[in-house]
Amino acid sequence: RQRELTLQRQRDLGVVPPEAELAPWAEGVPHWDDLSDNQRRLSARFMETFAAFTEHADVQVGRFVDALEELGELDNTLFLYILGDNGASGEGGIEGTIVEHRLGHGVVDDPDEMIDHLDEIGGPLSYPIAPAGWALALNTPYQWTKQVASHFGGTRDGMILHWPRGVPERGGLRHQFSHVIDVLPTILDCAGIPAPFSVDGVPQQPIEGTSMQHTLTDPQASEHRRTQYFEMCGNRGIYHNGWMAVTRHGIPWEMVPDKDRRFTDDVWELYDIDHDWSQARDLAAEHPEKLRRLQDLFLIEAAKYQVFPLDDRVTERENPAMAGRIDLLGERTSITYRAGMRRFTEETTLNVKNRSHSITADVDLPDTDTHGVIISQGGRFGGWSLYVTDGRPAYAYNYFGMNLYTVRGDEPLTPGRHEIRLEFDYDGGGLGKGGTAVLLVNGEKHASGRVARTIPYYFSFDETLDVGVDLSTPVTDDYPALDNEFTGTIHTVRIDLDDPIAASSEYDGGLHRRVMGAQ
Template identity: 45%
Template sequence: MKRRLLTVASLLTLVAATTPADAQAPAGGPVASPPAPLQRQAPKGAPNVVLVLLDDVGFGTTSTFGGPVDTPALTALAAQGLRFNRFHTTAMCSPTRASLLTGRNPHATGVGAVVTDSRPGYTGLHGRDTATIAEILRENGYSTGAFGKWHQTAAWQTSPSGPFDAWPTGEGFERFYGFEGGETDQFEPSLYDGTTPVPRPAGAGYHLTQDLVDHGVDWFRTLASVTPDKPFFLYLAPGAIHAPIQVPPEWIARYKGKFDQGWDKLREETFARQKRLGIIPANTELTPRPAGMPAWDSLSPDERRFASRVMEAYAGFMAHTDAQIGRLIQSLKDAGKFDNTLFIYVVGDNGASAEGGLGGSLNYLGALQGMPETLKSKIDHIDTIGTRHANAHINAAWAWAADTPFQWTKAVASHLGGTRNGMVVSWPARIHQPGGLRSQFGHVNDVVPTILDAVGLPAPATVLGVPQKPMNGTSLLYTFDDAAAAEQHRTQYFEIFGHRAIYHDGWMASAFHTRLPWGGALGAGKKPFEEDRWELYDLRTDFSQAHDLAAREPARLREMQALFTTEAAANQVLPLMGQQFGGGGLPTLATGQASQTYHRGAVGIPESALPRIFNRPWSVEADVTARAGARGVIATLGGSDAGWSMYVDPKRRPVFTYRLYNIATVTLRGKALPVGPAKLRFDFVPVAKGLGQPVRLQLIVNGTPVAQGMVPTSPMAFYSPGGNTFDVGVDTGAPAGDYPADAPVGNPATALDIGAVTVSLR
């Protein structure tokens, strides 16, 4: 018979654990002070907190805020809570997320823009003196989990070499499942579990938003089973409805023909619904279409056909997203967690995006680099919109319509079309008059103070020993019981790409700089900041920024401009940067070497870590050993929108696929490899120096050319900046090659041995 042996230490521990505390003290002896608890406890009765942030959703998109897309889950949540119609973001994704999670202004955290620079307000890194709400709650007895888009880690920190302190798990989240970049493929995403690249779950019906909600629900259900009395903070940030617009086809079919009236008419329809629902004041005026944006009636029949289709997909994507958030809400109710959950739902991290260009796009990343698509190509591939075969994006004018009733769109921080987003807050245990509308000024930096106020915690003076900057935001709890409560967030600056504004006590001064929101890097001018024209609006009576009062009130405008300068100086905004595509002075993964060698296991390498292969000759060379049945990925960069893959197909043939958005896809294939070692090489050779030159492609096996082809041009700066990485031995994201992403390519069982893989400039 086996016996369990107890050490003296374990026996004493067992006795102590089973002996009443009062029996352990010696008779008549001093009673020892109880030790400090080994686990911090949240305040008694503290609510669970769920924070949902959507991506690129305009104020006038959802039916909850008068838009054309049916969002029953969001509307039901609003009926159980409150709608906020004067809530603001920063006009861009990364700064909004930094402000949302820290309670500070974005530049004060160091994340004043998406693309980073060495200046303090633009490093792209949260300073340790602006800790996230996840870190604060974790230190106060909460479980913390993040699911979805992060986009808060500088490029040089996203490789397998780390450091990982700016990843979610280094910023207070005990659990992270999602993606790092600004976007990812919705059917074949580049995913991380913690800091480890992982393939998406297998299955033909996979979609990222569903997967993220599934993981979030599984997470809090597990917590409820193990620590039922411990509150949790769940941050859900799906990639929806940022490009690529990808959604199951049945959701697109729901909106077939619903946008044939065009953006001008849609905007009028949305505006009327908003007034009818009371979302906007009755005296609100509809602002005009921006100069340079075409009228719907000016489009050709094919242009209208394409535009209608891409907007149908956009609407289907939003409706599908609403359904997934509805599943999360229902899961909280089923678990008995909903009533004491503070559910904050921010409907967009900025206004709707105009980055799809004036004509919309099948694959907008190419167009942003000066490779516009032809109308014929768009019509020829119109059925791919919404599928894994397109990185589709709406026309800029659809984004403008989705931002009804305001001027401009995402990226324009000077005007409400870029910064005004709907928000819904639910907390049945605390909101006693549900279904109301709140119109006090709010900003994403108000969310953390609101959470702390709800939990019953003060803003900490230090976090993990680091003194903290004061919060810039204001708790919104004061609005819950009083729709007419005096506004407490009285002053707020805005700045992105040199577009800037200042809000103070109901007034707003706005200065549009030069960067057109549909022009990307190519849409910025070089006008000096002092030549920008400032506008002035009285938002107390002018909800939509329809009437510029600058000429009527020059003294007030000067006061507002001076206030902007004061706020900008206090928050690391100055000097203004304009385009903000610097990057100088920051660490980089680029070594400057002309050749880099990798081996199996090199997975999740950012594009920026490779030799700079754009607009110049380069090659990739691999040593492999093939046995019978050999197949699988050798090396790949980018994804199904643009990039390349070297692989061995099921017939043991070496293959190289090069994808150039919807412009061209070339596949070079050789004969079946003999069993044994082989040396494969691919050459990329522009026919001349300069941007946009045609390129010769060649596949070489054991020194002998076996296939060649041509592409008409090449990318200026990137293939896929949204997260598709360089991998050896596997393809972790959207496949660049012609193979199923969920097939066992790259599995060691396929008997393809990979030696050195070298990427070289020529």
Template identity: 40%
Template sequence: MKLSYVSRPSIILMLSIASGAYAQYSPQHSSGGKIGTTLSQTVVTPAPFNPVAPAGAPNIIYIMLDDVGWGASSAFGGLVQTPVFDSLANNGLRYTNFHTTAICSPTRASLLTGRNHHSVNVPTVIDAAVNIPGHNGYMPFEKGTIAEILREDGYNTYAVGKWHVTPSPDLTPAGPFNRWPTGRGFDSFFGFMAGETDQYTPALWENTVKVEPDLQGKHLTTVLVDKAISYIAGQHSAAPDKPFFLYFTPGATHGPHQVDKKWIDQYKGKFDAGWDVYREQVLARQKALGLVPSDVTLPPRNPGVKPWASLSATEQKVFARFFEVYAGFLSHTDYDVGRLVNYLRDTKQLDNTLIVLIIGDNGASKEGGLSGHVHGINEYIDGSLFAENYDSRIKEIDSLYDKIGSPESGPNYPVGWAQAANTPFRYLKQDANSEGGTRNPLVLFYPKLIKKGGIRTQYSHVNSVTPTVLDIAGLKIPKVINGYPQDSLEGVSLAYTISNATVPGRHHVQYYEIAGSRSVYKDGWKAAVSHKRGTPFTTDTWELYNLNVDFNEQHDLAASNPAKLKELQQLFDTEAWKYKVYPLLGDTTRLTPAILTRGPLDSRATAVLYPGITQVPTRSAPFLSEQSFIIKADVELTDAKNEGVLLSVGGRFSGFTFFVQDGKLKAVHNNNGKFTDLTSTKALPSGNVVLRYELKYAPAQRLTDPAGTEALYINDEKVAERAITKADATISPYDEGLDVGRDQGSAVSPLYRSPYNFTGKLHQVEIIHPSQNPSL
């Protein structure tokens, strides 16, 4: 099957560019009837004003999970029961040589566009985009998304779940919104914009509007499936012959690993034998399923991972609990996806629905470190996971054993379990040099075309999914979308493999790169280099593997075949220049705010914020981490009992809050569940008052090192001061954003309950960066 293209008049192109239009193409049509002077003298005939899909065009669903790992789900030999995924795989095609980019945003950008991730300016997580070509996070409109293409082909389009490909500067109430989901081809969006969110107090948007739905105790995945079904139900009721496209990307199983206790309890004691036994059992299952060659052996443990038998009883207890929680989370996700599949079956839509199931957007996550964590991803981001005493961490995790997996925790398992979930591969998420970072399960399910289950081993990449779907469905790619001439797709369609399991692969070359770790594949050969962030690239050592005979990269051939290594190194260089991979990130240059893409709030020396602004993502808000800043709140205190939050950033696992309580001014730091606070020595007066917080940062190395001071002021009178550590000054919470006049979502401090709205009159809040403000 060949992809075809549709041209549009050049006048439409010029008008669209001149007007900045993003509307769906819908030209005026001439009447096919007869026009008279009165209606009785007129013949009225139907006229299609909007694109109409080809007769019989299939519904299309992309389902992509997060951070799962190749050997987690039972569909690919894992010990976590996923009967819905098993059923889709048994009645569809399993692709065992499918690859992602090794981290979330680039995989999503590649999936949506059918191009390489640097080609669409998404080199790593969108939050760390750098203001240079290939790296700035702004996906070009000349590289349309699958939703933009399908909408022009007559589809309704819905995105539900994780997005994480809108540039941070655009994630403010001012937009612009043309790179939000509804600006990139989706009729409707319901989900979260960041890399992760809490499963019980999520930061959600509907279209471009911030919403704080009452989940009524429901898990986020359940709510997302409910929303997806409601979109489909409305569409199918109004236009039963019109196909839909659903992009369904729940936060599962990215941290925080949270799920109802009944799902965790199903796995109680099931992983007590540990990760070494898990890997052995899973490899045997994978061989029995025909997913890996019969001669594959397990690679060594990843660096730092201990033999399970050498762990203390406490380590084994808490580590097993981490994986019980994770398994429950994955099984729950499978169950909820099953509700979606069953709905389609019940409404007689399933037979003509093409489902693309990608079980993970990269390898299993290393973000739990050697010990795992319970207070959220900031333990990984701020480095406390690696800086704190290991034995003390294990003792604290043990004290919270019963809370692991509950809404009161923000867990991620230790890397020993991550490698187990990646069986039979070595290395993990972010490792673009390894199969462990980039190989993920892919399932194609389409009853109308695929009549019998099977396994396909042809090499493929996430950039090939969109070309495959368009090819199978016989759909057209417009030459122009919303006024933008379209560049060609870069992936290679897998449609040729559907009817022939043994046909030679057609995807011959593919590069990989995340933060300096990189590799290049050519016809079974792979050159790769693992790069340690913060070190010069001159110290990197390349490795060489023949994947045709070495399934999971255990035999480095660099020394014995230098000619092949040189050939592939030169090929990487060619691909890197072609797709804007250069310059490589991850060397000794720090990704400081000065070189990141910056928006209207984090690029000004002084930002004035007003009550009502809520949940602005941390990277899109004024930057507060590891630098001096001043917060000035202009308030009117009308009652001695006035209380509430003036400004907060973050939530119950990490953050900072500035508030009034019990007639005093207060500031609290939440450093991964450890609290430090400052309270004014004087009571607040009534009337118009300027309340000020000031942090003076002195650069420090370790989180426990002294790092300056913080102080509180009432009308320029200092009323409290204390010395701070670097941990106090590291204010960069990820899951929850910045609020003014309240603390939406979960509470930063246990001293109050959210949203703790300020009950006085808050006129405005200023955030001032003295280093950028010459007048100070």
């Protein structure tokens, strides 16, 4: 019912043609009437949270617009507001999740357990994504969601362009097929700036987009973008002169698939976009030759723009050791940090996942009440921390906010200079296995404990490795979310990786899966 209401409003506004239809609902996703009471309460809360975020973002954009107006520059500013970087996300899965990274690793939240955390959703104790059903509703009138580059539910976003001095028309609509790569050429064109051939002596790749400026003054202007390929995680499509051939390869919330999917088994669909705005009517059976020509065109465009080889992995690609892609640190197995070094993303520091490693800190304690974080990575929703609490050394490993494994020394440290070392002995035998954490001070064992499970692919998209503090959310509640800086002196902190685990098909960078999937 919500999709029907939304579509009618879209028709009334003119942002879709009057004849636009609702595309099919994704198979396997329940409708509202199919949900249990707990699922409905959770779904409502998830969407309330999303609505609040959207309102907050809108207010901030409004502040920016107001500032431009106060400066007298709003009418002379080319303002482009793209309503999303993709379609609404279905990565919350059927149930939704209160911690995004769980589902990304194949851990599904139970609604009958999530309901106990209902009031936390949207607050600092949650990292939520709404159920896929909401994503489908938000992507009205299209099919599917983010990741599904084959269908408009995954790719088509509205764009607002405001430039009174260049476009005197108010409230006009444009429906020419355009792509995000056309935005930069449009800005350059409007500003009268040529595309650079070289920047600081570095030759630039050619800009592949096409300016949309010609449509700003002429609503009936012809389309300059005749052809455009799409591909993400094996989902792929090709647009050409009003027709589109597409094939969905995966399901967005199955980010750690339990079986290989062959690209040759994918089923292609065909849509006449000029007469079927929302990809609602598949014409593949009626026009097999046109479908074949578009499939061939996809191969040409994909080869031209380095799409091949196709790679249908999702979460696995976050870990360079698993993905078989370039690691910024190369073959380095040791790195030393100093006090005040902060905000290292996972791509810019050593990868401690799925292997044994050690963390060695050279610190000075001014007194027995010294406390705070020596080094941390990640936060409340996944990560680890080496710290001092009540004068005692401690190590915490946070498994997606579900389990917290803590090892603490029994005795407070004496004032003075100490070497605090954490040795993590990984069990091996696969990804995300457990290990034993041992705390040593000046070479003597102070405590040890088990970490039953570890995070195999990534700790966080936005939290970082920090020395002397745990920024953003805390790994553990042993110290406060704010004011958790180490009160002693940190000379150095060194991370060392042990020898990599013996090679297997799980550690070949996905080569086996890619080769077999391409046959």
